[in-house]
Amino acid sequence: MARVGGDEYAALLPRAASPDDASIVAMAGTLPLLVAGNDEQQRTYLGGLMKKLSFCAFAITEPGAGSDVASMSTSYRREGDEFVLNGTKHFISNGSVADWYVTFATSDKRLKHKGISCFVFPANLPGITRRRMHGKLGQRAADTGEIYYEDLRIPASAMMGREGEGFKYAMATFDRSRPEIGSIAIGISQRALDECLRYSRQRTAFGQRCSTTRSIQSAPSADTWVIAAQRSGPRASKNTARVARSRPGAAHTSRPVSWSTTTVRNL
Numbered sequence: 660m661a662r663v664g665g666d667e668y669a670a671l672l673p674r675a676a677s678p679d680d681a682s683i684v685a686m687a688g689t690l691p692l693l694v695a696g697n698d699e700q701q702r703t704y705l706g707g708l709m710k711k712l713s714f715c716a717f718a719i720t721e722p723g724a725g726s727d728v729a730s731m732s733t734s735y736r737r738e739g740d741e742f743v744l745n746g747t748k749h750f751i752s753n754g755s756v757a758d759w760y761v762t763f764a765t766s767d768k769r770l771k772h773k774g775i776s777c778f779v780f781p782a783n784l785p786g787i788t789r790r791r792m793h794g795k796l797g798q799r800a801a802d803t804g805e806i807y808y809e810d811l812r813i814p815a816s817a818m819m820g821r822e823g824e825g826f827k828y829a830m831a832t833f834d835r836s837r838p839e840i841g842s843i844a845i846g847i848s849q850r851a852l853d854e855c856l857r858y859s860r861q862r863t864a865f866g867q868r869c870s871t872t873r874s875i876q877s878a879p880s881a882d883t884w885v886i887a888a889q890r891s892g893p894r895a896s897k898n899t900a901r902v903a904r905s906r907p908g909a910a911h912t913s914r915p916v917s918w919s920t921t922t923v924r925n926l
């Protein structure tokens with residue numbers, strides 16, 4: 660089977676992405692298994708996805724730790740052959756519907772990134788409660804949830820890779836998922852621009868098409884932003900800093916484009 664490389668994939672996604680297909684974000688749940696999962700974990704969880712329709716989630720963000728992943732509070736401790744997890748994850752794509760989670764927790768918050776480990780486990784265990792989060796401005800077709808771990812007991816075999824290496828696995832996951840997220844932002848920008856142009860060409864106000872009015876003609880050129888983002892946009896790379904820098908460029912594109920489209924829609 661032909662293999663699509665990271666760059667080609669990032670280039671394709673803007674064409675596929677629309678405001679409705681943000682659930683692509685949840686693919687990030689499978690990536691840590693490719694990065695750090697052992698054969699058994701890959702067979703169980705990735706194999707399970709092939710057998711029946713099921714959902715996974717990548718749960719790292721917390722109410723007090725977003726961009727600053729290393730400051731997470733969700734904790735784990737070892738008790739015999741088990742780990743016990745406590746904490747809250749929020750803004751998790753597929754969080755309230757997933758069949759299994761990849762999640763991150765720390766053995767000691769003071770260790771920052773060196774204390775973080777990565778786990779994979781089913782979502783239907785005692786000790787897990789969850790709820791859907793409401794009131795998002797966009798990406799409403801994608802479930803976004805909050806997950807609570809209260810003395811959640813998982814077997815020691817649920818740890819992925821080596822203890823204390825979870826931060827590295829998270830960054831390796833982001834190296835692969837950020838180009839997709841940036842590409843989705845470009846796709847949303849392109850769709851917003853298309854909608855805006857279509858509307859401005861069909862809408863008549865003060866006896867003329869909105870698209871011919873001076874204010875629209877002189878509006879900041881949204882298509883320039885989109886094209887610039889596509890050219891300088893997200894690229895797959897093993898260099899975390901490079902990938903991280905490429906995503907905001909694309910994500911921020913949607914802001915001026917949205918502003919421009921809002922200007923047109925408000926006329």
Ligand SMILES: Cc1cc2nc3c(=O)[nH]c(=O)nc-3n(C[C@H](O)[C@H](O)[C@H](O)COP(=O)(O)OP(=O)(O)OC[C@H]3O[C@@H](n4cnc5c(N)ncnc54)[C@H](O)[C@@H]3O)c2cc1C
Nearest residue numbers: 684685717718719720724725726727749750751752798803
């Ligand atoms: C729709 C949606 C789906 C999501 N899905 C998932 C998911 O599946 N799994 C998951 O784990 N998380 C998910 N998230 C959470 C997402 O990863 C976080 O929102 C993100 O990491 C930012 O964290 P934060 O919201 O806490 O913002 P903060 O980290 O509090 O940042 C707030 C603002 O400050 C800026 N900022 C932060 N640090 C700096 C700095 N050093 N320099 C300059 N500016 C800075 C940020 O850019 C941002 O504008 C999702 C979020 C959304 C909205």
